[in-house]
Amino acid sequence: MACVEAPLLTSVLSEVTAASRHYVDRLFHHDPQHVLQGVVDMKNAVIGNNKQKANLIVLGAVPRLLYLLQQKESSLELRTECAIVLGSLAMGTQNNIKSLLDCQAVPALLQGLLHPDLAFIKACLGCLRTILTSPVTSVELLYTTPEHQTFLFSNGAVPTIAPLLASPIYKVRIEALKCFAVLTYENPQVSLALVDVVVEGEGDLLPQVFVRMMRRDEPIEMQLTAAKCLTYMCRAGALRPDDVVIVLKTLPCLVRMCSKERLLEERVEGAETLAYLIEMDIELQRLASITDQLIPTLADYFKYPTPVSPIADIKRLDHDLKHSHELRQAAFKLYAALGANDEDIRKKVIETESMMDQIVTGLGDPILKVQLAAVRCLHSLSRSVQQLRTSFQDHAVWKPLMKLLQKVPDEVLMVASSTLCNLLLEFSPSKEPILESGAVDLLCDLTQSENAALRVNGVWALMNMAFQAEQKVKTDILQKLGSEQLLRLLSDSDITVMMKTLGLLRNLLSTKPHIDWIMSGHGKQIMQIVSLTLEGAQDPEVTEQTLCIVANIADGTLAKELIMSHTDVLQKMKFYLTHSNVKLQIAATLCVSNLAWHEEEGALERQARLRDLGFVEILQQLSQTGDPSLADKVKTALQQFP
Amino acid sequence: MAPPLKRTRGRLASRAPFRGSPVRKRSPVTQMDERLSPPTPPRLVLQEFPVLTTFFDGEIISKSRPFLTRKWDADEDVDRKHWGKFPAFYHYSNTFNSDDFDYEELKESDFVFMRWKEHFLVPDHKIKDINGASFAGFYYICFQKSAASIEGFYYHRSSEWFQSLTLNHVPEHSVPIYEFR
Numbered sequence: 001m002a003c004v005e006a007p008l009l010t011s012v013l014s015e016v017t018a019a020s021r022h023y024v025d026r027l028f029h030h031d032p033q034h035v036l037q038g039v040v041d042m043k044n045a046v047i048g049n050n051k052q053k054a055n056l057i058v059l060g061a062v063p064r065l066l067y068l069l070q071q072k073e074s075s076l077e078l079r080t081e082c083a084i085v086l087g088s089l090a091m092g093t094q095n096n097i098k099s100l101l102d103c104q105a106v107p108a109l110l111q112g113l114l115h116p117d118l119a120f121i122k123a124c125l126g127c128l129r130t131i132l133t134s135p136v137t138s139v140e141l142l143y144t145t146p147e148h149q150t151f152l153f154s155n156g157a158v159p160t161i162a163p164l165l166a167s168p169i170y171k172v173r174i175e176a177l178k179c180f181a182v183l184t185y186e187n188p189q190v191s192l193a194l195v196d197v198v199v200e201g202e203g204d205l206l207p208q209v210f211v212r213m214m215r216r217d218e219p220i221e222m223q224l225t226a227a228k229c230l231t232y233m234c235r236a237g238a239l240r241p242d243d244v245v246i247v248l249k250t251l252p253c254l255v256r257m258c259s260k261e262r263l264l265e266e267r268v269e270g271a272e273t274l275a276y277l278i279e280m281d282i283e284l285q286r287l288a289s290i291t292d293q294l295i296p297t298l299a300d301y302f303k304y305p306t307p308v309s310p311i312a313d314i315k316r317l318d319h320d321l322k323h324s325h326e327l328r329q330a331a332f333k334l335y336a337a338l339g340a341n342d343e344d345i346r347k348k349v350i351e352t353e354s355m356m357d358q359i360v361t362g363l364g365d366p367i368l369k370v371q372l373a374a375v376r377c378l379h380s381l382s383r384s385v386q387q388l389r390t391s392f393q394d395h396a397v398w399k400p401l402m403k404l405l406q407k408v409p410d411e412v413l414m415v416a417s418s419t420l421c422n423l424l425l426e427f428s429p430s431k432e433p434i435l436e437s438g439a440v441d442l443l444c445d446l447t448q449s450e451n452a453a454l455r456v457n458g459v460w461a462l463m464n465m466a467f468q469a470e471q472k473v474k475t476d477i478l479q480k481l482g483s484e485q486l487l488r489l490l491s492d493s494d495i496t497v498m499m500k501t502l503g504l505l506r507n508l509l510s511t512k513p514h515i516d517w518i519m520s521g522h523g524k525q526i527m528q529i530v531s532l533t534l535e536g537a538q539d540p541e542v543t544e545q546t547l548c549i550v551a552n553i554a555d556g557t558l559a560k561e562l563i564m565s566h567t568d569v570l571q572k573m574k575f576y577l578t579h580s581n582v583k584l585q586i587a588a589t590l591c592v593s594n595l596a597w598h599e600e601e602g603a604l605e606r607q608a609r610l611r612d613l614g615f616v617e618i619l620q621q622l623s624q625t626g627d628p629s630l631a632d633k634v635k636t637a638l639q640q641f642p
Numbered sequence: 643m644a645p646p647l648k649r650t651r652g653r654l655a656s657r658a659p660f661r662g663s664p665v666r667k668r669s670p671v672t673q674m675d676e677r678l679s680p681p682t683p684p685r686l687v688l689q690e691f692p693v694l695t696t697f698f699d700g701e702i703i704s705k706s707r708p709f710l711t712r713k714w715d716a717d718e719d720v721d722r723k724h725w726g727k728f729p730a731f732y733h734y735s736n737t738f739n740s741d742d743f744d745y746e747e748l749k750e751s752d753f754v755f756m757r758w759k760e761h762f763l764v765p766d767h768k769i770k771d772i773n774g775a776s777f778a779g780f781y782y783i784c785f786q787k788s789a790a791s792i793e794g795f796y797y798h799r800s801s802e803w804f805q806s807l808t809l810n811h812v813p814e815h816s817v818p819i820y821e822f823r
Binding site for chain 1: 697699761762764765767787788813815816817818819820821822823
């Protein structure tokens, strides 16, 4: 029987599809009038007909309608009719809404709100309303850019929504609260404006209303959303991190959300929001670390999710099992934020049961989000000499980290290479095996990235690698990086790249034998670099680093003569000795001191030359300085001269 | 991403080398060659043993880490007697254990007081005991910025008291740089 029915079913389907296809085909007609009529006919065909709506979506009507809606060449009438049809399609099933979202209908419709024609705006709003009130739509989608946030704010969103916070209906209050959360996210203008808003009906300032909504007797969703609003306002600079609203209300509320009693999604959101709140402030990190046993509580995030009640809700259990990775990544994120700056907190985090094992497992997790969060956590913990020497060594974390650096998205590469910068420090036992795994090649490649942040990490890691390194490491770096790339990095548009490259050069040029060896091979180029940088430097930090490089070169036995033969560099040294910036004066003094050092061969001739150039006189004047560091350096320098 | 750590300047920064000699009342040590930059390993040379390197943690005496140690078996009496060995401490000897001691004023002085705690051997942090060398106690330290000199006294409840050390900064001519990311 199935064999007989199937062809009949196929035949019926193909009839329906053919009819629907005709509607879609008409949207591509060359004559705009035909197109307009096609859209109007489509509008009439879909009213109350979910099947037709579904067919048209499958056949690709949505992208074409959106295209026509956004085209400036389209007539106003056509654009309006397209918006109406889209609105009608949205009133079908949830799958329809998902399709519209996938086609990026929301941003296109939002743009429509900027049009002067009221009918068009109304049509766009109607469709937006249907999409945004659907349970499948995430509210954050509404505000994809700061411009959208500012647009809504400038058009009176705040005075319109604020009174809704006093509504007797919970659903209205919570939706209004969610609006404030998306309005304030990373928007200083909006956040600052909210600080002084008085909520009619509540008779109180907006932040205080948010605080009341975080009370324990309020629904969890309300507590969490209110905490988000205050978190975003704080991060946007509208509330200080030491404000009582943050310290005594928001932070403890978010810590509560991490408790085992909460649902999975509440724990995830609580942890992520808390991480965002504290990640830039060491005092908040310290406070969070001692609030309600947060650090051991987070360890539970890695455990098999247990049902909230013994009478297991099978659906809930199934859901939690499918989303356990969300808990893991949230825990890693929060641990990363907690351990970002404080050594005591890092120790507590590492001492948490199986922490390093969890991180190593996380680094190899198939889900990118978990991988990224795990490497963030590792990065925070890598800022500790003690951890580098102990737990990082015991668990050989360098292995999964090096694996992670192969073929990953930039987002992960960014954090992984930041971690590598620390693992390559001289006091890290992982440095050797990492070098043997081809780190120099990897980092030299990274310095060529189009992404400035990756270039920064490439050269930062090389700088740290070169710190007190053996000659063979320095040779490897110079050979693989090449002098051309070095020059390119020194004129990079990103100043951090430039600074770290100067740091790298400084490290290559340290300890006498290395200085002489490098200057004998690359001296001419390096002096050119130094001279050009001192000539063109706008930033005092760049100048300071360059003078430190000159001072290092001046420590070389043979290399001293290279400086002595460069009049322009000597003139720059003189100039900076009398500069208003004390740090530059100190660096320049060190240059003179090294050049004149009495124990070195040829010292007398160099001292005579420097005296002739007026250096001694300047130093004698400088010895009256009130700055103790400078005075000390000047004294040492003068002592070199007979 | 979390902000980078602040770079420190001056002689306590960037693994600046210090050299000196401890004065111990017994088991004379021939040479002590130490590098200070919390936390970095100093190298302790004993007559009977080859060079040992240990890892230290340092805490600077401040509001969050006051003069009163309250750990490592050091009570107020032990604190008073050890801090009191530093001439620079006389100025604070009557007020150091008060709740409203002015640590802001201390920041402006020429002296930095610290506690240094040894933790483990480098490179193998798992070794717990070395015959003839103990790292169970800690050092009371006074660093004078203008002279770039360090004085210290070791304390452990079972050790002879006031084993001292003196270190002076060794100026370097070519200074490398590193920075945590």
